Amino acid sequence: MKATxxxxxxxxxxxxxxxxxxxxxxxxxxAQSQTTHLSPSEELxxxxxxxxxxxxxxxLKDAYSPANFGTHLQTNQTVLRAIIPRLPRYSxxxxxxxxxxxFSMVTVPSSRGGSRTELGDTQVFDLAVLxxxxxxxxxxxxxxxxxxxxxxxxxxxxxxxxxxxPAFAAAYTGIxxxxxxxxxxNPISFAYTSPDRRPQSTIVFQPVLLLHLxxxxxxxxxxxxxxxxxxxxxPTTLPLSLGVGRVxxxxxxxxxxxYVAGQWTVYRQFAPITAQTTVNFGITVAFPExxxxxx
Numbered sequence: 001m002k003a004t005x006x007x008x009x010x011x012x013x014x015x016x017x018x019x020x021x022x023x024x025x026x027x028x029x030x031a032q033s034q035t036t037h038l039s040p041s042e043e044l045x046x047x048x049x050x051x052x053x054x055x056x057x058x059x060l061k062d063a064y065s066p067a068n069f070g071t072h073l074q075t076n077q078t079v080l081r082a083i084i085p086r087l088p089r090y091s092x093x094x095x096x097x098x099x100x101x102x103f104s105m106v107t108v109p110s111s112r113g114g115s116r117t118e119l120g121d122t123q124v125f126d127l128a129v130l131x132x133x134x135x136x137x138x139x140x141x142x143x144x145x146x147x148x149x150x151x152x153x154x155x156x157x158x159x160x161x162x163x164x165x166p167a168f169a170a171a172y173t174g175i176x177x178x179x180x181x182x183x184x185x186n187p188i189s190f191a192y193t194s195p196d197r198r199p200q201s202t203i204v205f206q207p208v209l210l211l212h213l214x215x216x217x218x219x220x221x222x223x224x225x226x227x228x229x230x231x232x233x234x235p236t237t238l239p240l241s242l243g244v245g246r247v248x249x250x251x252x253x254x255x256x257x258x259y260v261a262g263q264w265t266v267y268r269q270f271a272p273i274t275a276q277t278t279v280n281f282g283i284t285v286a287f288p289e290x291x292x293x294x295x
Contacts, residue, residue: 038176041216041247048247048257048284049210049222051169051183052129052140054085054096056290061282063223065275069268073115075275076107096129098142108156109273118157122149125167125185138174143167148187160197161189171208179210201230216247223261223280235271239263243280257284 038046047055059081066074079102086097104120125146133139146167152158165188171181182205189200205226211219224241243261250256263278 038212039216041249042177042212042218044249044255044257044286045212045216045218045245045247046173046179046210048286049179049208049220050171050173051181051206051208052098052127052142052171053083054087054098054129055083055286055288056085057083057284057286059083059282059284061223061280063263063275063278063280065278067276068273069265069271069276070273071109073109074107075109075115076117077120078105079103093128095131097144098125098127098129100125100127106152106157108154111156116154116156118152118154120152121158122151123147123187124149127167127169138172140171140173142169146185146187150193159189159200160193161200162191163187163189163200177212179208181208182206183208198234199231200234202234203228203230216249218245218247219243220245220259220261223278223282224263229270233270235274236267236269237265237271237274238267239265239275239278241278241280245282255286255288257286258282 044055047053048057059079061079061081063077063079064074065076068075081100081102084099084101086099102123104122105117106120107115107117110116123146125144127142127144129140129142132141144167146165148159148161148163150158150160150162152160165186167186168184169181171179173179184206185204187200187202187204189197203226205228206224207221207226209221213219219242221240221242223243224239226238228236241261241263243259245257245259245261248256248258259280259282261280261282263275263280265274265276268274
């Protein structure tokens with residue numbers, strides 16, 4: 001019964017977001033044509049947050065959790081991520097590919113007391129940006145596979161399983177001062193580092209929202225990932241995030257983006273140790289000169 005309600009919740013959230021993007025796109029395309037173009041800093045702010053960006057970049061984030069459910073200890077996660085676009089001329093497919101590896105370092109409670117910092121699992125996805133719908137709708141859709149490698153150096157720092165599954169992303173830019181999108185992933189375990197590791201099958205849904213403010217400043221909600229386990233008694237967490245950031249365009253230097261965001265877990269189930277509040281600090285360096293070479 002609980003699994004049925006969980007499935008309905010995931011299905012309703014997913015299709016509501018997708019249908020909303022599809023319906024909003026054609027209507028707002030006309031509004032965009034009647035407004036002025038975005039400034040370079042506003043365009044870059046969207047590229048830094050867009051889950052389907054083709055701007056080569058390196059992203060570094062530190063997520064500090066001063067309060068956690070299930071433990072009095074403070075936890076931390078440092079994430080290093082690269083976005084590597086491959087244009088059709090050099091891609092395996094006749095459309096744009098987006099390769100995104102993610103590495104992490106986590107500070108988690110130790111079984112011996114206190115906390116320890118370890119290398120976490122590594123994730124990679126490879127999305128193909130579909131040629132449909134066309135550019136006039138201002139809606140982009142990407143699909144592809146995602147993989148999780150059990151690179152954690154401690155049992156508590158990772159899930160101890162090789163995982164693979166589908167990934168799906170969408171982004172809508174038809175409203176000049178707003179970016180809306182999401183990233184959907186479902187990693188499923190198929191091999192394990194030890195016999196006592198639990199099978200994994202998890203929905204990871206990351207909503208993306210960016211609102212342009214003034215001279216490179218913006219509001220964003222793009223750090224919270226909703227995690228819903230398909231298996232019985234598997235963890236479910238629903239956090240919300242909100243932050244502010246700024247893009248710096250410097251002559252002769254790579255564009256720079258930085259932001260700070262707060263995150264709160266509003267719902268959890270079967271998640272014994274979960275971040276209650278988190279402060280995210282992020283910085284991104286873009287390399288637009290590489291995109292012109294179509295590598």
